Amino acid sequence: MRYDRLYLSPPHLGRHELNYVNKAIEDNWVAPAGPNLTGFETDICAAAGVPYCVALSSGTAALHLGLLLLGVGPGDEVLCPSFTFVATANPIVYCGATPVFVDSEAETWNMCPVRLREAITDRLARGKKPKALLLVHLYGMPALLPELLAVAQEFDLPVLEDAAEALGSAWQLQPLGGFGHIGVFSFNGNKILTTSGGGALVTYDRALAERARFLATQAKDEAPYYQHSQLGYNYRLSNILAGIGRGQMELLDDRVKRRRQIFNWYREHLAGLPGLTVAPATERPGSHSNRWLTTILLNPAETTATPESLRQHLETHNIESRPLWKPLHLQPLFADAPMYGGEVCADLFERGLCLPSGTAMTDEDLRRVRAALAEHLQQATA
Incomplete structure (x- = not known):
């Protein structure tokens, strides 16, 4: 199908x-x-x-x-x-x-x-x-x-x-x-x-x-x-x-509400998948995020899946996903720019992926994403 x-x-x-x-x-x-x-x-x-x-x-x-x-x-x-x-x-x-x-x-x-x-x-x-x-x-x-x-x-x-x-x-x-x-x-x-x-x-x-x-x-x-x-x-x-x-x-209010609902759905329904965490999971007291995109991190100690292998697998199900932003200090364009630190954002880029988060998504669409994620992660940890 x-x-x-x-x-x-x-x-x-x-x-x-x-x-x-x-x-x-x-x-x-x-x-x-x-x-x-x-x-x-x-x-x-x-x-x-x-x-x-x-x-x-x-x-x-x-x-x-x-x-x-x-x-x-x-x-x-x-x-x-x-x-x-x-x-x-x-x-x-x-x-x-x-x-x-x-x-x-x-x-x-x-x-x-x-x-x-x-x-x-x-x-x-x-x-x-x-x-x-x-x-x-x-x-x-x-x-x-x-x-x-x-x-x-x-x-x-x-x-x-x-x-x-x-x-x-x-x-x-x-x-x-x-x-x-x-x-x-x-x-x-x-x-x-x-x-x-x-x-x-x-x-x-x-x-x-x-x-x-x-x-x-x-x-x-x-x-x-x-x-x-x-x-x-x-x-x-x-x-x-x-x-x-x-x-x-x-x-605006409805769109923010729906993005947050989508994030919460992912957080609840992806919780049991091996090696995957929906993150940043919690908001600091006083913060209210529109949750524009739901993002995940993979733990290499728990899965052999990578953001790229997961992205390619989602593509086979006609699902678009995207790596987290590649840090700018790692971009050829800015190779000579000063950089302070770098370990945190480099690690996030290596382990992260953005999931479909559009406000027109249905619960069936969300279940479809979860099924594709589960399929690949189960293979990667078998």
């Missing part, structure tokens, strides 16, 4: 996106401006608990502008986790700066505060103070914010918060994205909510938001003709895609 493909995290549209899109077309608002764009920014502000938002073409664009707004430029260094998607670090290079990579801690898999302090101290000893801290909430799990923010404050470092995977997650009931000087979200097709492609920059600082909007629209000077005194970018989101976003934002 040939099953339909189960994807890792496909888009899941609701009922109202088309209403916003159709209205934009009827009113001829098909440019990177219009009521959907304004409304989408208002919706994001409400969800993130911040007063200002600029909707952009991608989360990567938002990170790039965020770094520029914090004054990052050629020759600077930016502290960044190694265990993250490459889009976190690429904008540092766009600015002519160098990423300084920091290892993870084992509890949340996010940046380790101890290693962060070590990195800052060493860079200062070398006569180079980092320009900013770029922290990430990996797979929707809140980072150790009190510890990380305390270190940033001690060394007077501005914080850019990459919450691309963490819309709907919170720390002490405060939504993620609003803890740094600037926060960033992604609405890529695989995220918990999507605009097909898109992102957003959020901040408490009105001047920063206005500056971001200016840079995102080609830095056009106030003039009756096209005059440009500064380098700008074509980073604004279209009004049509913002319409998709407006419909999606209505579903």
